[in-house]
Amino acid sequence: MYKDTNKRSIVKGISWRIFATTTTVIIVYIFFGRLDLAIAAGVLETVAKVGLYWAHERAWVKIRWGRKKIEPFNLWFTGLPLSGKTTIADSVFKELKKLDIPLERLDSKDIRDLVPGVGFTREDRNRHMHRIGHLIKTLQNNSVSTVASFVSPYRESRKAIREMVKNNVVVYVKTDIETCKARDYKGVYEKAISGELKNFSGINDVYEEPQHAEVIINTDEKSVEEATVEIVKYIKKKYVR
Structure with a gap:
């Protein structure tokens, strides 16, 4: 069977944050009308949540609940x-x-x-x-x-x-x-x-x-x-x- 490596988890986190951060920047700019504030919020959110995503992903790798082993046939x-x-x-x-x-x-x-x-x-x-x-x-x-x-x-x-x-x-x-x-x-x-x-x-x-x-x-x-x-x-x- 296969399992995700640390590198794969990190790349998945980065790709997701590209989409999510873009959304955050747009929302902040719409509400406050300041591009510098929107970009700053997006950068801070990206750094924080990439790390949190990685930790969350690796934690679930260790959790067996919800997994079903495919018995060989x-x-x-x-x-x-x-x-x-x-x-x-x-x-x-x-x-x-x-x-x-x-x-x-x-x-x-x-x-x-x-x-x-x-x-x-x-x-x-x-x-x-x-x-x-x-x-x-x-x-x-x-x-x-x-x-x-x-x-x-x-x-x-x-x-x-x-x-x-x-x-x-x-x-x-x-x-x-x-x-x-x-x-x-x-x-x-x-x-x-x-x-x-x-x-x-x-x-x-x-x-x-x-x-x-x-x-x-x-x-x-x-x-x-x-x-x-x-x-x-x-x-x-x-x-x-």
């Missing part, structure tokens, strides 16, 4: 490969950043690049999800929320994530497998069907649909923009009020 996007998870998650992340909250973006490809050699068996995937859970938990301990997109095909690994992190919001990007195949610009579905790729979710390995997703986005019915609006609205209502 984890938006967990899950779905078949090429279901649209990353695209929607990127769009949601971009919109949430506008709220000026501490936020990080985690995507399966980026994480696998950082942790090479991670396999795709059920055991490998579950172990990998535990690593991601610990990463998210560490970020949350520092008040950082996360937008994460992972196929995460198994219910036990998604359950582990839910148990490890706070305020977990599962977004199931529900897409027909034929639609995913049509988006197969990398040819991964063809490789999985031919047997070249093993443990490929939806083809030669299972994808277990979430049973308790907070948000379900059917990409055959909603655009990226519509999905983004729905998810951001949910987060604002639950965590950034």
Whole structure:
């Protein structure tokens, strides 16, 4: 989170006093008809009230009353490969950043690049999800929320994530497998069907649909923009009020 520095408070005080002092000078001149008296009153008022404003501002920084802490949340996007998870998650992340909250973006490809050699068996995937859970938990301990997109095909690994992190919001990007195949610009579905790729979710390995997703986005019915609006609205209502 952010807090005002002393310099920022001082500059805010000065900018406000420029407007306020001008008003004082005009009022004094109207009542007394003396420009020298009006300017003197304005200068004295400015010096006094800039100092008072600074003291008042710094005092309120120390007062906790009326403040509400934004609890960190984890938006967990899950779905078949090429279901649209990353695209929607990127769009949601971009919109949430506008709220000026501490936020990080985690995507399966980026994480696998950082942790090479991670396999795709059920055991490998579950172990990998535990690593991601610990990463998210560490970020949350520092008040950082996360937008994460992972196929995460198994219910036990998604359950582990839910148990490890706070305020977990599962977004199931529900897409027909034929639609995913049509988006197969990398040819991964063809490789999985031919047997070249093993443990490929939806083809030669299972994808277990979430049973308790907070948000379900059917990409055959909603655009990226519509999905983004729905998810951001949910987060604002639950965590950034």
